[in-house]
Amino acid sequence: MHTEHLVERAAEPVLRIIDAIRPDQLGAPTPCAEYDVADLVRHLLFWGPALEGAGRKEQVVPEGVESDVDLDGWQDRLKEQLRRTASAWGTTAAWAGTTHMGSPHDMPAALVGGMVAGEIAVHGWDFARSIGVDAAWDDDLLAFLHGELTAHAEMGREMGVYGPEVPVPADAPLLDRVVALTGRQP
Numbered sequence: 001m002h003t004e005h006l007v008e009r010a011a012e013p014v015l016r017i018i019d020a021i022r023p024d025q026l027g028a029p030t031p032c033a034e035y036d037v038a039d040l041v042r043h044l045l046f047w048g049p050a051l052e053g054a055g056r057k058e059q060v061v062p063e064g065v066e067s068d069v070d071l072d073g074w075q076d077r078l079k080e081q082l083r084r085t086a087s088a089w090g091t092t093a094a095w096a097g098t099t100h101m102g103s104p105h106d107m108p109a110a111l112v113g114g115m116v117a118g119e120i121a122v123h124g125w126d127f128a129r130s131i132g133v134d135a136a137w138d139d140d141l142l143a144f145l146h147g148e149l150t151a152h153a154e155m156g157r158e159m160g161v162y163g164p165e166v167p168v169p170a171d172a173p174l175l176d177r178v179v180a181l182t183g184r185q186p
Contacts, residue, residue: 003113007055007089009141010117011082014124018075018082020133026071030126031184033163037130040123041078042069048081050102051116055088057109059100082120089113114148121145122182125175135175142174149181156182 026038035043046066053060088094095113098106121137128135137145149156156162163183168176176186 002092003095003110004090004092006113006117006141006144007120008086009138010121010124010145011086013135013137014082014120014127015079017124017127017131017133017135018079021075021127021131025131028130030130031179032123032126035126037127038071039067040126040130041071041074042066044078044123045069045074045081047102047119048078048085051119052081052085052088054099054101054109054112054116055085055090055094057094057097057099059104061102085116085120089116111152114144114152117141118145118148118178118182122179122184125179126184137175139174142178145178146174146181149178153181 021037026036026041028037030037030040032040043066046062046064046069050060050062095110097109099109099112101107101112101115121141125135153162153165157164162181166180166183166185168180168186172180172186179186
């Protein structure tokens with residue numbers, strides 16, 4: 001699998017899910033306990049430029065406070081941010097060497113790229129669960145995300161990004177195994 005297409009493949013289903021969110025669903029709870037749908041939109045809009053910048057090897061530090069992100073025109077803005085992020089990660093150079101993600105610390109670009117793809121897919125799943133629509137990603141992408149999360153979920157838990165792994169059967173659908181690694185109940 002070519003890494004330069006991973007973020008785009010993670011984002012494609014999310015773009016459709018975003019279109020399905022109605023204004024009256026912004027207050028719906030998400031599987032991400034601290035966020036309702038509107039908070040999750042704010043989270044993705046707030047951190048999106050840093051995720052995009054990481055693909056370009058640019059250090060982008062978010063300004064302001066996540067909870068203050070304006071929701072005017074949020075659907076178009078969020079879809080455009082996801083497209084820009086996918087574009088930034090759409091080259092082999094984005095995945096090579098090191099990069100930054102919201103801090104001055106160098107991290108392996110391939111690790112950050114995997115985190116970006118996971119962030120987009122898992123939060124897309126959060127949206128889908130919140131509004132009651134189906135979410136699906138291709139098996140190759142899910143296999144990649146499962147491998148990345150298996151290798152790095154403990155680091156995410158230490159950072160407070162993921163909850164404890166939710167036990168699922170070994171033969172559970174791959175998407176269920178992916179979200180379970182992040183502490184979500186499939």
